[in-house]
Amino acid sequence: MEIQGQLLHRKENTSERQANLREGDIYRAKIDSRTSHHEAVISIRGQAVKATFSGTLPENDRIMVKVEQQTRDGIRVTSIEGESRHNKLQTRSSENQIDRTLSRLDQRQITTELRQATQQFLDRDVFLTRESVRELNRFLHHGKGTLDQRLDTVQALANKGVEPTTANLQAVHEALHGKSLENHIRQISQSDVKESIREILQSDVKSAGRQWNKLNLPQNNGQNKFHSNTPANQSRFSAWQQTIANEANLQLAIEKIRSEVSNQGLPQDILQQLHQGLEQAYDFLQKGRELKARQELTQIILAAQRNMPQSTAPVTTGEQLPQEVLQYITNQIMQSGNVPSKDILITEVTERLAKATDEFKAFQRDVTNQLSRIQILIQQLKSQGVQQTKPMLETVIRQLDQALLKNNWLLFTDMKTEKNVLEASSMLAKAKKHLTQGQHEQARQIIREVQQTIDKLMYKPTNQRVQHFISREVSWLESKAPAHRLTQEFDNTARTLTHNDGSGRQVLEGFRSLGINREPELAQLLANGKGHEAVDQQRNVRTVLLQMLRGEEDSGRQQQLQQALQNLSGQQLMAKIDHQQNMQMLMLQLPILIKGQAENLQVFVNSRNDGEKLDWENCSLYFLMETKKMGEVGILVKVSERALNITLKNDDPTFQSKMEPIAHKYVDKLKDIGFQFQGLHFAPITEEQGSHEVSKQENGHKELKPTMTKKGFDYKI
Incomplete structure (x- = not known):
């Protein structure tokens, strides 16, 4: 849907x-x-x-x-x-x-x-x-x-x-009451991989033998060197290869194998070989090359199995295929293709960076020139120039906000530059207030400071963000099974939303990679005659789900895909902004990484309209997620004129003592983006039922999840 x-x-x-x-x-x-x-x-x-x-x-x-x-x-x-x-x-x-x-x-x-x-x-x-x-x-x-x-x-x-x-x-x-998007995607990916394995394993043994011969592998006749290990060793290595093939989240597979490897009492040289392979696979995964990581890890495990002390070869049956055949099965599932040549990729990156540099220079030149004109008009006209300079100032603020949201040059630069642009937008908003109140000299001083800040900006793309762009380009150019492309894009979204150095633009890119704002942005690009840029808007989780649904004939799989798409569509509706209403209420579900596993974070936003955007300087946010160790954790953030009051909510009696030092450490980082911290509070996430109330839960507690009301999301403390 x-x-x-x-x-x-x-x-x-x-x-x-x-x-x-x-x-x-x-x-x-x-x-x-x-x-x-x-x-x-x-x-x-x-x-x-x-x-x-x-x-x-x-x-x-x-x-x-x-x-x-x-x-x-x-x-x-x-x-x-x-x-x-x-x-x-x-x-x-x-x-x-x-x-x-x-x-x-x-x-x-x-x-x-x-x-x-x-x-x-x-x-x-x-x-x-x-x-x-x-x-x-x-x-x-x-x-x-x-x-x-x-x-x-x-x-x-x-x-x-x-x-x-x-x-x-x-x-x-x-979106409100179904499974999380993370659960839907894991089920889709796992069923796809398992179904592929089942189909291949159920194929005729002779067919498997013919495929084995195509690989030019040595036959296991008990006389040559592909002698097998003991049955226990054979089962151990086979289980690891099955883990690589079945587990949609490769990082979980790596961690599982790493923990098992250390407890198997393997020879030291084999242990070293496996640990090196696990590290290599993890490096490939972090660079976005999931297919390469799976292949490398499969080959390392196979090589380690061959280097184990040999024993009597077990009988090969249809249920227990040789390791080389299992490797062939894995490769078939991955559907590896040819990655474009290095020269083509370098050309693509060079062109993107050159275009981004030109965009930055044009932005810098235009903003500084406009700010200079505004200063001159304020100095010459003073109070008589408010009606003329105020719209000009609003135009510059929109340009800065547009740069933060959509300009491609910001994707490659460092966090310091992004913070400078954000701070410049905020300072100009203050200058606008001074101008409205008749404080012309204060407004002109702020505008001069912003002009100097923008004029001193140096555009220097960072290696980390450029490498991230390259890994995504390679990922989308590689031929992959749809289920693995879906998993990789979802995991990439979770990494972007979790590890972003506090970058608002990177968080927005995480939304885009989910596909929540796919249709509006596509329509805007087409309306502005920028259809050639629409390709990037098609590289997201929603697009992959739609492609899988169009090619799916199995009714069970269709239902899974439909539910995942309904979840995203529901989030689109719950995040819709109605500019005719003063109070805005938004709800989103975002995947974030906790110890390598994508977990579901619910985000509720209450804010008033501020022109064509939300008033982010005065709003309320509530974050809710389920953790394995601490249960449900809620984070309530109330913002008033950029002053923050934060309440952490959990029922564990040791929660405050564990979290207070960590919370203060991260709260200090909020000052870097212009917020003032006022207070940190702790509260339970549930409240005791009164004796006159009938409990709806066996434990006698009333769960306090956010509910939608006319005045906003009601989250009691």
């Missing part, structure tokens, strides 16, 4: 909407624009309509209106004011109004759950059709999960202002 960009907007159906506005009915409305003392454009159930008020316009934008008459130009309404009267009328008419609405949409069986859900969507001006109400009712009573989970999904969808179609309901439900 794929949710396109247009699904993130509400559909228009003027005739059906107009029919839903009945004379005498009372509606919640929002004043979009005031045209006179008696007229305004208001939004009712997602429809923008011209309204003439019987009295003067109310002061508040959120109002209750009674439709008196429909006119050619719009409607004539009466504003219902007064809290007590509002509540009385709402209590008396709301339920009947919902029932009438559902009846007009051909919904005959109206349940309490459907009435409640419909009210939530209408309160957020979400347009409902006959089909969407039918799907909403079906989901409420026959969807996956418990009723509470389904109601939670409906509330989340309504609060995001998204129409309750089948696709949207399933996607958000999967």
Whole structure:
């Protein structure tokens, strides 16, 4: 399933909407624009309509209106004011109004759950059709999960202002209550590898023998040197090769084999040989060359097996193939191909870096020139120049933010340069405030400092980031089995999100490699005539899943792939920003590495709109994840004017003593990107149930996970 960009907007159906506005009915409305003392454009159930008020316009934008008459130009309404009267009328008419609405949409069986859900969507001006109400009712009573989970999904969808179609309901439900994306991908990859092994192992023994002969391998006739080890040794080395073939996460396979190698009592030379091979494989993996790592490790294990003291050869059967045949099987699964020549790769990297250098120089020249002009205008015009210089300053701030988000030159430079650009954007925001308050000299001083900072920037690509780019290029140019490409891209995403030196741009690249913002960015590139740059936007987990789904015929595998895509689509919807709403609520699931294993990190964001972006200087973030040793860990971050208050939440009584020294160590790094640290707090992640409450869990505790409300994600402490 794929949710396109247009699904993130509400559909228009003027005739059906107009029919839903009945004379005498009372509606919640929002004043979009005031045209006179008696007229305004208001939004009712997602429809923008011209309204003439019987009295003067109310002061508040959120109002209750009674439709008196429909006119050619719009409607004539009466504003219902007064809290007590509002509540009385709402209590008396709301339920009947919902029932009438559902009846007009051909919904005959109206349940309490459907009435409640419909009210939530209408309160957020979400347009409902006959089909969407039918799907909403079906989901409420026959969807996956418990009723509470389904109601939670409906509330989340309504609060995001998204129409309750089948696709949207399933996607958000999967993101909120289904398995994590990490679990889906591991299952897909493991089933793919196991199925390939099973098919090859079940092939005719004669066919295996013919493939063995193609490799020009020595026959095991008991007379030549491919004498086998003892049965115990044979089983040991065979198990390691099976681990390499079966384990989708190669880093886990390396760690498992390393721990087993040390406990097997092998000869010293064999141990040294295996440890060197494990280190080589790990190095290849860190460089993004998973295929090479698997092949090298397989060959090392095979060579070590040959160097073991020989014994009587075991009988070879269809269930116990020779090691060389197992190696052939492994190579077939990997589907290795020819990597492009070194010269082509060097040319590609050189061209990218040359283009990035030109982009940086153009950016630097343009920004410094604009800042110089702004300084001159402020000095000459002072207060009279605010209206002229303020838009110019906003343009420069957008340029800096654009560089942080999308300019390719920032992908190759060091973290210091990225921090300088981030700091420059923040300083110009302060200068804008000074300018608005009439403090012209303070604003001009800050602008001069920013200009000097930008002018002194030196563009020096770092080896680490260039090597990362090269490894990704090679990875996508190599021919690989889809399941292994999927695993590698997912693991690369987890590494990017975990090991990024605090780089905001690298975190954004992690989002992109998941494919969460794939459709909007593709549409933007095509709209701007940059279709040639769309190739990079196709290199992500979502694209690989879509390709696998198109070529999959097995119904079981199709379901696995669909669920993984629904998880990503649900995250897209939960991360949708509605600029018409002041408060924004976002939810994401991100893979991060903990001891080499990708774990699921849930991220909840509350923030207000700041123009076309979120107000990151004033927001709340909540991070929630499950750990093997400490159980659930929550991190609540509240930001007010860049001042941070952090609360770490866990039920382990030793949590604070273990985490406090580590937390203070990392909190100090926040100062490098312009935040001020105010306080560190600790709290449990669950609370005791009162005696009058019925516990829903056997341990008598109430779990406090974030729930979506109209005011944001509610995460109690």
